[in-house]
Amino acid sequence: MSDTKLALNRREFFSYVTVGWVMFSAACAGLGAMAFRFSYPNVNFDPEMEFLAGLPGDFPSGVDERFKATFGVWMVKQEGKLIALSNICTHLGCIPNWLPAELKFKCPCHGSGYYMSGINFEGPTPRPLERFKIGLQPDGKIKVDKTKVYRWEKGEWENPDSFLNV
Amino acid sequence: MLKELINHLAEPIVSFPIATFLFYLMIKHYKTFGSKKFATWFTILSIPVLIFFFADPNFYLIIKTPDNVPIGILLVLVAFFTWFTMHKAAINDTRMEQGLEPVEAMPENREKVWSWPNLVYTELFAIIACTAFLVVWAIVFKAPLEESANPTWAPNPAKAPWYFLGLQEMLVYFDPWMAGVVLPVLIVAGLIAIPYIDTNPKGNGYYCFKDRKWAIISFMYGWLILWVYLIIVGVFLRGPNWTFYGPFEYWDFHKIVAEFNINLSEFIWIKGLGIGMPKNLVVREIFGIILTIAYVGFIPVWVARATSFGRKFYIDLGPIRYYLFMTLVVVMMSLPIKMVLRWLFSMKYIIALPEWELNL
Amino acid sequence: MAGNGLAKKVRDTQVWKSIFRHGPPDNARNRAAVIAGNVFLHLHPIKLKKSGVQLGYTWCMGGLTFFIFLALTVTGLLLMFYYRPTAEYAFNDIIALREHVPLGIMREIHRWGAHAMVITVWIHMFRVFMTGSYKPPREFNWGIGVILLVLTLLLSFTGYLLPWDQLAIWAITVGSGMAKATPFMGNAGPGAMLARIGDFVMVSDKNDVRFQLLGGRFVGEPALLRFYILHCVFIPLVVGVLIAVHFWRVRKDGGISAPL
Structure with a gap:
């Protein structure tokens, strides 16, 4: 040993090993992150997020279920306000039913109940239904934009975009 | 009258304390519970009770749903094996009180035997029995198939697969992030942690109760009461709108439950x-x-x-x-x-x- | 006897001898050879304590779980010949499996077998606990077993969606709705609200764990495909590897537990 000259001394050897391991771990982490990112597609073929809901005069007072099956929205007219209410239960994502006799939305999965306004009053759900952005187009038709969500518990139902005065 | 009483007793607010109390009795008198006499009488007495239950159209309707059959099988197996472990534990505990070794440690059970034919043939017969059982089950009960998936309309009640109904039942009391995420993760972590927490060296490789009382009590309580009991409630006693229905109650969609919970x-x-x-x-x-x-x-x-x-x-x-x-x-x-x-x-x-x- | 004569002739052929390197297992040497010389049987030890072969002690539930897993693999493979995991075909293919295919109980065997496997896993775990078999030296193998239990439930859960009927889609909607509530990683979980910069929400329904599971914001066609791949390929592979580890460790940790 003594007559051969070592290319690396002990300390240098361990620092190279450390660098090597750090790089190996980083490469593994990078591959893992890429595989993870791979599971999120860039384009998603979701149903239409915006739709035209006709004229404000089309809606009588109460709950309108015309857009429930196609867009997942209840149009609710109450106290001079028209709102677009999401039909996704805030508990676990089932679809509640509108019970006209009892004037409430009732979720079949776990029994969460909501008033016509969307405020929760029974069952395990932690918060009210969500409202979507609703507004008038220049031609007077109602446009509902589901990409923008307004939540009661955050005080967002005061936002003028979350309802329509009719 | 009797049916109404049973409907009432089945309500979680009543049946949960009863189940816990029965569990306490079982633990307290495990030697009586684990005796053959108890098992015989229990089986004999349960036959008329079962006939009484099955004779009710509402109960029969729920129990014969194909997806509920496994729960019936599970219940029979759980009842039998719970008795069986207690039976074995009672025998071993009695022996050890007399200063003898547990049955599994007796010299004739310690001696080594050949895998062929002792083990291999046991396995073969178990496999044949299991196959026959599955084939008969498959012929008698059709796999359920409802109408085609419709994302705009949810059936009532919408239930998770039966083995998750314990979790779904927890959802009545906890928010999804607790019942659906935190508690399951802790259950799994807790199960994995068992061998590292339980440092008691006794009871390794034989049935017993006395030597590891607390370990068995906590495990059995979690398994029998907080898991199996909740599955029973979730499968048999939760109807439309996730409302409670007694075993003999008709699943009336308009049953109104005044429930106002406050924080x-x-x-x-x-x-x-x-x-x-x-x-x-x-x-x-x-x-x-x-x-x-x-x-x-x-x-x-x-x-x-x-x-x-x-x-x-x-x-x-x-x-x-x-x-x-x-x-x-x-x-x-x-x-x-x-x-x-x-x-x-x-x-x-x-x-x-x-x-x-x-x-x- | 004539039968014996024929049997002896068959055993003396070159073909038979090339497959079985030892005589019939009626003496100690051959009994050892049959276990040690067969790739499938050598899962077993050559000899084991008598308590370990008594059904009253073992209940045979672990072995049955493995058998049912194999049975599910076979029936599942057969089902795959007739099933296409798309929203357009899935439901009709399931109906066809019942009505247009001979032995129309294949799906029944698969479904009830899946339920049976969940039950046998639970009972196996119960037995292992009650005999204290998780105690040293088997702590690690108990942990592997718990993970196998979780994977069994996940296998069953992912399979639940594939018939693409109302039962399936809503059970999965409810089940995956819980993922939405994962702390910090689900858009409706605690902490997700805090992860936002101004108007920009970092954890939304487009990038949380539920989206990753379903490949979309709700249970739709991408979810069907993902669950299909998870159910048929990914989870069975992981389970297979872990079963190998599980069995290996049973042997290495001293075989099936017995009094010390």
Whole structure:
């Protein structure tokens, strides 16, 4: 040993090993992150997020279920306000039913109940239904934009975009 | 009359304490429970009871649903094997009290035998029996198939697969993030941690009860009461709108249950102090936050300091094992505690912070 | 006897001898050879304690779980010949499996077998606990077993969606709705609210764990495909590897537990 000259001394050897391991771990982490990112597609073929809901005069007072099956929205007219209410239960994502006799939305999965306004009053759900952005187009038709969500518990139902005065 | 009484007894608020009490009796008198005499009488007496149950059209309708058949099989197996372990444990405990070794350690059971044919043929017969059983099951019961998937209309009631119904039942008492995420993760972590917490060297490789009383009691309570019992409730007793229905009750979609649950904060600020809810979120929920921290943080320390068995546990296990064990126990017991609070005080959340999605 | 004569002739052929390197297992040497010389049988030890072969002690539930897993693999493979995991075909293919295919109980065997496997896993775990078999030296193998239990439930859960009927889609909607509530990683979980910069929400329904599971914001066609791949390929592979580890460790940790 003594007559051969070592290319690396002990300390240098361990620092190279450390660098090597750090790089190996980083490469593994990078591959893992890429595989993870791979599971999120860039384009998603979701149903239409915006739709035209006709004229404000089309809606009588109460709950309108015309857009429930196609867009997942209840149009609710109450106290001079028209709102677009999401039909996704805030508990676990089932679809509640509108019970006209009892004037409430009732979720079949776990029994969460909501008033016509969307405020929760029974069952395990932690918060009210969500409202979507609703507004008038220049031609007077109602446009509902589901990409923008307004939540009661955050005080967002005061936002003028979350309802329509009719 | 009798049916109405049973309907009433099956309600979780009644049946949960009954189940817990029966569990206590079983543990307390495990030697009686584990005797052949008990099993014989239990089987004989259960036949007319089962006939009585099956004769009811509403009960029969639920029990014969193809997807509910496995739960029936599970219940029979769980009942049998619970008795069977207690039977074996009772025999071994009696032997050990007399200073003898457990049955499994008797010299004739310690001697070595050939795998061929002893083990291999046992396996072959088990496989044949299992195959025959599955084929018969498959011929008798059709796999359920409802109408094609329709994302705009949810059936009523919409249930998770039966083995997750214990979790779904927890959803009645906890928010999804607790019942669906935190509790399952803790159940799995707690199960994996069992061998590292339980340092008792006795009871390795033979059935017994006395030598590892606390380990068996905590495991069996979690398994029989907090898991199997909740599955029974979720499968047989939850109908439309996730409302409770007794075993003989018709699943009437219009059964109206007046249920108004209130949060601890509303309880204290409005009902107790009568001053209305404070604006600040943390101030509003301060009592719940303090209670939760006290429950999780203070109780394990208090048990270790103030009670004699806690002190013994602490010394036997050491601090890390002790606090790991107590944290798991405290979380496990939060479920029955939350149930009782719901039934007695209509308590919805201890901490209600929907603004942060943090409800407890 | 004539039968014996024929049997002896068959055993003396070159073909038979090339497959079985030892005589019939009626003496100690051959009994050892049959276990040690067969790739499938050598899962077993050559000899084991008598308590370990008594059904009253073992209940045979672990072995049955493995058998049912194999049975599910075979029936599942057969089902795959007739099933296409798309929203357009899935439901009709399931109906066809019942009505247009001979032995129309294949799906029944698969479904009830899946339920049976969940039950046998639970009972196996119960037995292992009650005999204290998780105690040293078997702590690690108990942990592997718990993970196998979780994977069994996940296998069953992912399979639940594939018939693409109302039962399936809503059970999965409810089940995956819980993922939405994962702290910090689900858009409706605690902490997700805090992860936002101004108007920009970092954890939304487009990038949380539920989206990753379903490949979309709700249970739709991408979810069907993902669950199909998880159910048929990914989870069975992981389970297979872990079963190998599980069995290996049973042997290495001293065989099936017995009094010390």
